[in-house]
Amino acid sequence: MKVQVFTGNPIQQNGSVVYNDQGDAVIIDPSCYERFEQQEWVDFIAENQLKVHAVLNTHCHIDHVTGNAFCVNTFDVPLMAHKEELFTLSFAERSAQMYGLVAYVPSPEPTVFIEDKQVLRFGDLELEVIFGPGHAVGHVAFYHAASKTLIGGDILFKGSFGRVDLPGGSMDVLKKTIHERIFTLPDDTVVYPGHGPTTTIGEEKRTNYILQF
Template sequence: MKVEIFTGNPIQQNGSIVYNEQGDAVIIDPSCYERDEQEEWMGFIQMKDLKVHAVLNTHCHIDHITGNAFFTEKLGLPFYAHKEELFTLSFAERSAQMYGLAAYVPSPEPTDYLEDNQVLTFGDLELKVIFGPGHSVGHVAFYSEADALLIGGDILFKGSFGRVDLPGGDMEVLKKTIFERIFTLPDNTVVYPGHGPTTTIGEEKRTNYILQF
């Protein structure tokens, strides 16, 4: 399994395409906002001849959903998120105005809802859902044990963690998520966060600022 990161939109969010050698792929947190960003994503999909099965959101803060409408409409894809994220999605247009994203096209509501420990299978591509609230009420991460990788959204960053001052944020809940759901993964697991560089579970267990709380 491979992960291609696309850092886009004015908030510089790390969207990704997760794919395998057979060409099965999913789009996670599409960060594309401008036309050139959309073309970059589509160019990669076409170059790799990928069969994209779905759009997945770790959560529905505005920077993680700017490309939802584009891909669901252009490629006719289903859209997966946790049901609790309907709360977050409900204020996406107000967030777009606040951040000056005048060209934001509203995301559709999910066609499918994610559940904790659910195993998603798209062709030969397999990802496990880990429910991880705290940054938002319905946040999830996507984990592949076989490939030792985690698409973690805004739960855990290199040396930091997701903010909790937005609606639905809760520091104690986020700490519980990190210590009980994320830090229990193998140390060699590579973490692809929603912002900033990749890291590993082992490195963050040794050095992350969350340890001081």
């Protein structure tokens, strides 16, 4: 499995195209907001002859859904998220106004709801859903066991972790998620977070200041 990260929109969120050698692909947390960012995504997918099967959201804070409408409409695919994220998505337009995202096109609601431990299959590409609330009520991560790769959204960052002061956030719940759902993955699992550089489970188990709480 391969991951192409696109850091975009004014909040600098890491969206990604996840794909395999057969050309099966999904878009996760599309960060494309400006027109030039949208074109970068379209060009990459066309140049690599990828078949996009779906758009997935780890969660629905505004910075993770700026490209939802564009990608769903451009590639004519379903939007998939955890049902609890309808709560988070309900704040998106208000958040767009707060952050000055005047060009934000409202995200459609998910048409497919995903659940903890569900294995999603897109052609020959498989991703396991890991339910991980705390930063958002319906936050999930996507794990590819064969390559030990985690698309983690805003659960865990390199040296840090997701904020818990937004509606639906909880430090106690996030700590439980990190310790019981994320830190139990193999140490050499590569983590692609929603913001900042990649890291590994092992590195964060040794150094992340979540351990101080």
